[in-house]
Amino acid sequence: MNRFVLPLAIFAALIVLLAVGLTLNPREVPSPLIGKPAPHFELPQLHETAKTFTEKDMLGKVWVLNVWASWCVSCREEHPVLLDLAASGAVPLYGLNYKDKREDGLAWLKGMGDPYRLSIYDFDGKVGIDYGVYGVPETYVIDKFGVIRYKRIGALTPQIVKQKVLPLVEELGGA
Amino acid sequence: MPRLLAFLLLVSPAPWAHAKEAAPAAADPALEQRVMTLAAELRCLVCQNQTLADSNAPLAEDLRNQVREKMRQGTSDSEIVDYMVARYGDFVLYRPPLKLTTALLWFGPLLLLAAGFVVLLRRVLRRRPEQDLEMTASEHRRAQTLLAGNEAEPR
Numbered sequence: 001m002n003r004f005v006l007p008l009a010i011f012a013a014l015i016v017l018l019a020v021g022l023t024l025n026p027r028e029v030p031s032p033l034i035g036k037p038a039p040h041f042e043l044p045q046l047h048e049t050a051k052t053f054t055e056k057d058m059l060g061k062v063w064v065l066n067v068w069a070s071w072c073v074s075c076r077e078e079h080p081v082l083l084d085l086a087a088s089g090a091v092p093l094y095g096l097n098y099k100d101k102r103e104d105g106l107a108w109l110k111g112m113g114d115p116y117r118l119s120i121y122d123f124d125g126k127v128g129i130d131y132g133v134y135g136v137p138e139t140y141v142i143d144k145f146g147v148i149r150y151k152r153i154g155a156l157t158p159q160i161v162k163q164k165v166l167p168l169v170e171e172l173g174g175a
Numbered sequence: 176m177p178r179l180l181a182f183l184l185l186v187s188p189a190p191w192a193h194a195k196e197a198a199p200a201a202a203d204p205a206l207e208q209r210v211m212t213l214a215a216e217l218r219c220l221v222c223q224n225q226t227l228a229d230s231n232a233p234l235a236e237d238l239r240n241q242v243r244e245k246m247r248q249g250t251s252d253s254e255i256v257d258y259m260v261a262r263y264g265d266f267v268l269y270r271p272p273l274k275l276t277t278a279l280l281w282f283g284p285l286l287l288l289a290a291g292f293v294v295l296l297r298r299v300l301r302r303r304p305e306q307d308l309e310m311t312a313s314e315h316r317r318a319q320t321l322l323a324g325n326e327a328e329p330r
Contacts, residue, residue, distance in 0.1 A: 026223060032264040099233070125237050132262040134220035134234050 031132055031151045038065075038142050039130035046097050046105055046119040053094075053120050055146060062172045063092045064165065065140045066116070066156075067128065070097075070104040072136040078155035079112050085161055086115035091141075091169045095119035098128050098136055141165060143172045210243045213252055217242075217259055218267050226269060 033039075042054040066082060068075045086093050095116035097105040102121060109119070122128055131140070134153075141150040150168055152160060211228050217238070219230035227235045227242075238259070245255050259267045271277045310318070 029220065029264055029266045032261060125234075126241075129237060129241060129262060132264075134263065 027135055028153055031148075031153075033132055033140075033148045034151060036148060038140070038146050038148050039127070041120070041122075041127040041130065043096075043120040043122055043127060046095070046102065046109075046121040049102075049121065053118060055142070058092075058094075058142065059146050060144050061092060062141070062143055062169050063094060064169075065094050065096055065131075065142060067096045067098050067131070067133050067136050067138040067140075068119075069100045069136050070108040071100065072098075074155040075137045076112075078137050079115070081156045081158055081161060082115040083113050084158070085156075085165070090166055092117050096127065096131075097121050098133060099123065099125040139165075141168055141172075206243065206246055209246055209252075210239060213242055213255060214239055216256070216269050218269055220263055220267065 038055045040055060042052050045051045045053050064085075068078075082093065085091070093116055095118070097119045099122065102123075105119070105121070109116075120127075125133075131138070132151075137155055139150075139152040139156055140148050143149050149172060150164065152164070156165070214228035215226045217227040219225045219227050219232055219235040219238075221232035221234050222230050225232075225235075227238055242255055245258065250258075256268070265271055265274075265277070271280060273281055
């Protein structure tokens with residue numbers, strides 16, 4: 001009997017490790033940007049390209065930056081969640097239109113509703129690189145001091161908004 | 176005559192027929208070599224099992240351009256690696272750095288090897304020379320009946 005104990009224990013340990021491994025999402029790479037100041041940008045606004053917007057405009061406010069694109073499939077899925085979040089007025093929501101054609105971006109907002117106070121336009125994706133964007137949509141919660149407090153890679157869901165984003169915004173004293 | 180003409184047409188260098196290959200990124204082969212060497216050390220985050228050098232994902236292309244641009248500006252390789260790590264984390268490195276959090280990754284296989292060696296050693300040491308086995312009287316009797324060719328064992 002004793003000789004089965006060790007192999008069984010090793011087997012059980014392997015199963016546990018594999019089970020944990022299966023539930024992890026390899027897409028969710030921990031961002032080194034959490035707890036760091038939001039990288040600087042100054043980009044034209046999508047609707048009025050003559051005007052620019054920078055992260056400095058938001059100092060003193062808790063805000064959410066959502067990276068989106070009209071070519072992004074998950075963004076379509078995420079869009080109603082963003083519309084709800086914007087309608088709730090819980091936190092100011094800004095968009096970053098990532099590597100998109102301007103007309104496509106505008107058409108998207110016109111057709112599906114515009115949840116953003118404004119969107120900035122990152123045609124060549126340079127700001128995206130500074131923010132470590134690699135899987136659109138991505139969402140950042142930035143605090144009053146301009147520090148990134150949370151990053152979501154992939155679409156927001158109502159659960160994540162309720163369990164992560166809103167409590168964090170409240171904790172940071174937002175809106 | 177038409178044959179000759181066709182032949183001439185075939186062998187003549189046709190400047191208009193030169194298809195334009197990918198963008199003239201290789202204007203500076205030495206720089207391109209440097210870009211690709213470094214890109215081979217960096218992971219493409221979109222297709223996670225490919226390097227930036229291998230991947231055709233748009234982001235990989237952007238990042239290669241970024242690397243190229245930085246090199247043109249005279250940035251050193253290690254500075255570029257730091258730039259990437261600051262944005263994408265250690266995951267962007269194909270060779271993870273040796274840290275407390277990655278210790279298991281680096282030394283795990285060695286640990287397994289050592290554990291295997293210990294098990295092997297114990298087994299080998301435990302194996303003793305075979306001893307003569309003492310047989311009991313009943314076993315003797317059973318052996319005799321079997322040797323005598325009597326298949327039926329006494330109960």
